[in-house]
Amino acid sequence: MPKEVLATKHPDDELIRADRIPHIWCPGCGIGIVMKCYVEAIKRSGIPPERHVVVSGIGCSSRLPGYMNIDSYHTTHGRAIPFAVGMNIVKPDLEITVIAGDGDLVTIGGNHFIHAIRRNHNFNVVLVNNFTYGMTGGQYGATTPIGSKMSTAPYGMIEYSFNLPLLVASLGAPFVARWTTLHIRQLTDAILKAMKVNGFAFIEVVSPCPTQYGEDNNFPTGMDMMKYFREACVVEHEADLRKVDIDLRPGKPLIVGNFVHIEKPSYNDMDRKLIEIAMKGRKPYG
Amino acid sequence: MTDGLIPPGKYFMQGNIACAEAALIAGCRFFAGYPITPSNEIAQWMSYRLPQVGGHFIQMEDEIASIMAIIGASNAGVKSMTATSGPGFSLMQENIGFGMMIETPCVIVNVQRGGPSTGIPTLVGQGDMMQARWGSHGDYEAIAYVPNSVQEFFDLTIKAFNAAEEYRQPVIVLADQTIGHMYGPLVVPPHEEIKIVNRKLPNVPPGVPDFKPFDAKYEVAPMALAGMGYRIHVTGLTHDEKGYPYYTHEVSTWCVKHLVSKIRNNAEKIWEVERFTLDDADIVVITYGITSRPAYQAVKVARSEGIKAGMLRLITVWPFPEEVVRKVSEQAKVILVPEINMGQMIHPIREVAECLVIGLSWAPGAVQTPDVILDAIRSVSR
Numbered sequence: 001m002p003k004e005v006l007a008t009k010h011p012d013d014e015l016i017r018a019d020r021i022p023h024i025w026c027p028g029c030g031i032g033i034v035m036k037c038y039v040e041a042i043k044r045s046g047i048p049p050e051r052h053v054v055v056s057g058i059g060c061s062s063r064l065p066g067y068m069n070i071d072s073y074h075t076t077h078g079r080a081i082p083f084a085v086g087m088n089i090v091k092p093d094l095e096i097t098v099i100a101g102d103g104d105l106v107t108i109g110g111n112h113f114i115h116a117i118r119r120n121h122n123f124n125v126v127l128v129n130n131f132t133y134g135m136t137g138g139q140y141g142a143t144t145p146i147g148s149k150m151s152t153a154p155y156g157m158i159e160y161s162f163n164l165p166l167l168v169a170s171l172g173a174p175f176v177a178r179w180t181t182l183h184i185r186q187l188t189d190a191i192l193k194a195m196k197v198n199g200f201a202f203i204e205v206v207s208p209c210p211t212q213y214g215e216d217n218n219f220p221t222g223m224d225m226m227k228y229f230r231e232a233c234v235v236e237h238e239a240d241l242r243k244v245d246i247d248l249r250p251g252k253p254l255i256v257g258n259f260v261h262i263e264k265p266s267y268n269d270m271d272r273k274l275i276e277i278a279m280k281g282r283k284p285y286g
Numbered sequence: 287m288t289d290g291l292i293p294p295g296k297y298f299m300q301g302n303i304a305c306a307e308a309a310l311i312a313g314c315r316f317f318a319g320y321p322i323t324p325s326n327e328i329a330q331w332m333s334y335r336l337p338q339v340g341g342h343f344i345q346m347e348d349e350i351a352s353i354m355a356i357i358g359a360s361n362a363g364v365k366s367m368t369a370t371s372g373p374g375f376s377l378m379q380e381n382i383g384f385g386m387m388i389e390t391p392c393v394i395v396n397v398q399r400g401g402p403s404t405g406i407p408t409l410v411g412q413g414d415m416m417q418a419r420w421g422s423h424g425d426y427e428a429i430a431y432v433p434n435s436v437q438e439f440f441d442l443t444i445k446a447f448n449a450a451e452e453y454r455q456p457v458i459v460l461a462d463q464t465i466g467h468m469y470g471p472l473v474v475p476p477h478e479e480i481k482i483v484n485r486k487l488p489n490v491p492p493g494v495p496d497f498k499p500f501d502a503k504y505e506v507a508p509m510a511l512a513g514m515g516y517r518i519h520v521t522g523l524t525h526d527e528k529g530y531p532y533y534t535h536e537v538s539t540w541c542v543k544h545l546v547s548k549i550r551n552n553a554e555k556i557w558e559v560e561r562f563t564l565d566d567a568d569i570v571v572i573t574y575g576i577t578s579r580p581a582y583q584a585v586k587v588a589r590s591e592g593i594k595a596g597m598l599r600l601i602t603v604w605p606f607p608e609e610v611v612r613k614v615s616e617q618a619k620v621i622l623v624p625e626i627n628m629g630q631m632i633h634p635i636r637e638v639a640e641c642l643v644i645g646l647s648w649a650p651g652a653v654q655t656p657d658v659i660l661d662a663i664r665s666v667s668r
Contacts, residue, residue: 017519020530050492050515055358066519066531073361073513074521074531076384077353082318082351086358086366087512089342090316094362094513112354115347271342278337285292285338 001123015039015049017069024063026134028182028214028222029183030207034128035064037184038099041191042070045095053096057086057104060135060209061128064099078109084123092268095195096123102143103133106162110142117171117200122266124194124201127164129246131217138212145248149216166241168202169260175201176260178244181208182229183256190258199266206246206254217248229254288477290339297472301433301465302327304440304472305395306335309367311474312447314393314481315341316366318355319347320374323407324463325397329371349374356392357456357485363511369395372405372414375421382456383422384522386545389500390486390510391450395443395459398467400650410463411650412575412626416633418458419604422615423660425542427549429556430458430604432575435547436470438660442601443519448483453548454506460603462626464576485509492516498527502540505548543652549605554587558601559610563589567596569663570618572611572635574600576653577624583657593667606634615639620666626650 010018016039025031042052052070056062058077065072075083080098089097098105105127106113113125132150133139140150140157143164148157169176177196179187187205196202208214208225219225228248236259244255292307299307306328309317317336319329333343342359346352349370356366369379375396385392400406401413418430429449433439439461450457486508490497492515499518501507507527510516523531524538532538549556560578562585564570569588573581578599588595598656600607611634615621623637624630624646632645646662648654 020308049517051513053512063308066521070517072517072519073358073512074519074523076381076522079350079354079381079384082346082354083358083361085344085351086316086318086347086355086360087362088358089344089355090359090364090366091362091513111347112351116352275337275340279290279340282290282338285288285290 003048012039014228015069017067020067023067025060026211028208028210030130030222031059031061031064031128031206033181034061034099034126034187034205034207035067035182037188038097038126038191040188041195044192045195047095047195050267051095052095053087053094055080055087055096055098057100057109059101059104059133061099061101062104063099078104079112080104081109081112081125084120085116088121088123088268092122094269097126098123099126099128101129102129102131103141106164107142114171117168117173117202120172120174120199120264121270122199124191124197124203126191126203126205128205128207129164130207130213132209132213134209134212135225145246148213161246163241163245164204165244165259169241172264173202174199174262174264177202177258178204178206178256180206180229180233182226182233193258193261198269199264292474294476295476297474298469299436299472300327301436301439301461301468301470302397303331303668304436305369305443305459305461306331308443309393309447310335310339311477311480312444313365313484314367314447315339316356316359316364317341317343317368318346318352318366319368319370320346320352320553321464322371322374324399324466325369325371325395327393328397329531330462333661349377350381353378353385353394357385357390360390360392360617361512365391365451367393369397371397371399371407372401372411373403375414375417379417381420383424383426385456386422386426387522388520389454389507390456392456393443393446393450393459395461398460398528406651408463409651410576410626410653412462412577412630413650414460414629415603415630418460419584423503425546427546428458428604429453429455429495430460431601432460432603433465434575434578434599435465436468436472439465440472441462444480448481451483451485451630452506453552454485454509460575462576470633487511488516499529500525500527502527502544505551553605554609556602556605557610559606559607560599560601562597564596564598564600568617568619569593569622569666570614570620571595571597571622571624571659571663572600573597573624574603574631577626580656581659583656584663587656587660588663588667593663595663599634600631603631608634609639611635612638612640615641620644622646622659622662622666624648624654
């Protein structure tokens with residue numbers, strides 16, 4: 001018996017490449033939620049979709065641009081940020097959002113990450129932190145909590161992990177936030193705020209990866225991680241960032257919030273001034 | 287007024303500076319680089335000159351970032367360049383391949399120094415000839431030009447931008463420390479006489495259904511830029527005409543063949559060589575770059591001694607001008623290949639030559655003297 005067709009169009013069709021669905025993400029993965037929040041933020045931004053650009057690197061999260069019906073660039077592993085740097089400098093009116101994972105942005109791409117923040121380039125970075133390399137099979141990375149059992153840490157992770165909000169704030173970013181995939185309204189609002197920030201705006205989104213992280217680390221389904229978010233998350237916008245390390249053990253809080261929101265000149269502002277000065281005193285060839 | 291560009295006229299200029307001025311004339315308005323000897327003067331001069339013509343300069347955190355920044359800028363429609371030397375060129379390789387895959391015009395200048403590894407930063411080398419061709423993984427066809435004078439460094443930099451725009455891919459200028467640091471005469475022609483190529487943009491308005499950013503009906507598809515409204519998807523994954531990733535042998539066949547064919551089908555247009563007393567030559571020296579200068583002197587002296595020597599200088603090394611070399615080899619008895627490396631361009635020469643090919647390898651750190659090449663010519667003439 002043919003199924004009744006209830007709708008032929010999804011309200012987000014304008015911004016999603018329906019011809020690319022089904023997507024590659026596993027059941028219980030949080031990346032689709034991040035994508036939905038990004039779509040909502042674009043809609044509410046007042047900036048036409050033609051001016052939005054999404055840039056990613058390599059990994060599960062970095063597949064997000066492939067499903068977005070805007071100009072979308074899926075670059076190489078760890079190099080989304082320098083690609084965005086070049087694009088932003090020559091076309092500052094583009095609203096560029098880099099969306100990629102923890103392995104991509106702060107492990108292999110760590111050097112680009114810190115320098116882009118230091119220079120205060122004017123784009124948004126949404127880092128989907130699922131504590132692992134999902135696509136390649138659950139290896140450990142720079143955000144994997146100590147003690148986690150990983151495919152390349154079968155005896156447990158022995159390294160310390162990044163405290164990303166503290167790192168990013170220490171480099172002077174004008175906007176720093178952390179939310180989880182449970183906080184869809186707060187995350188959407190944060191992405192929207194990020195789009196209005198003049199300079200580097202950073203949002204860490206803690207996200208479940210039941211397949212490659214959760215299974216061996218007490219979060220076997222997406223729902224388990226979401227329940228953990230509900231129980232452990234404490235919204236604390238004024239948090240002391242030295243104390244927001246992620247510790248997934250029972251009884252430890254997961255601090256979320258919009259931690260930093262300040263104003264400072266962006267790289268574009270400085271670059272524009274430099275060019276004005278250079279063109280005014282133009283030498284040697286007039 | 288020349289809009290801040292170097293006016294036509296005669297100059298006495300350093301090679302690296304001539305390269306930078308040429309880039310500005312070619313329309314380069316974005317430079318991203320990382321300090322490395324012996325290419326530094328290019329970045330330094332660009333940092334001073336680019337803002338004067340309304341362009342942007344940035345010193346990135348490394349060469350990986352530099353190549354990615356120019357690929358990003360080019361995808362927003364601005365002609366872009368980076369300059370480096372061997373170690374930096376090695377770091378760029380992965381993303382040169384990315385530029386090839388997503389068909390992004392940009393120019394990479396490699397002022398070669400002695401290698402391997404850190405090698406001799408301040409002295410000459412030609413050790414990156416094969417890296418320019420095979421450095422990134424997977425199949426693509428490189429375009430690389432090799433200058434042998436300040437004037438040619440200027441001319442070939444403009445040509446590199448033109449080829450990048452015409453074929454929509456990264457193009458390499460393989461200079462070397464001696465050419466980069468050499469001061470020499472430069473003639474800047476009237477600007478209107480300089481050929482400048484700009485990439486083709488889509489000729490359909492944004493919003494047409496089923497727009498294909500890599501449309502197979504073109505040998506080189508017009509380039510849709512970020513912000514134009516075409517809402518394109520661009521990926522380093524094997525992709526179809528729409529830019530969408532597909533893991534099938536069928537799509538891979540189209541994608542990879544497209545990348546190599548656009549260059550292979552036009553190779554003869556890209557080939558450039560210089561011939562010197564080749565007509566009746568039975569001993570032919572095939573050279574490129576700085577090595578052609580002592581070779582030229584050696585061939586001249588050999589001729590004065592009655593030896594039928596000639597020189598073929600490769601200006602385009604990639605795509606390799608195989609038909610030109612093959613023809614030259616038909617009448618030659620011996621081909622000599624002096625290089626400042628342990629034997630690199632000798633391999634494609636041997637692949638096509640129909641005569642004996644002898645390599646004159648020479649370690650980096652100095653240019654061969656004419657005597658070195660002359661002695662070899664004399665010994666094979668006996």
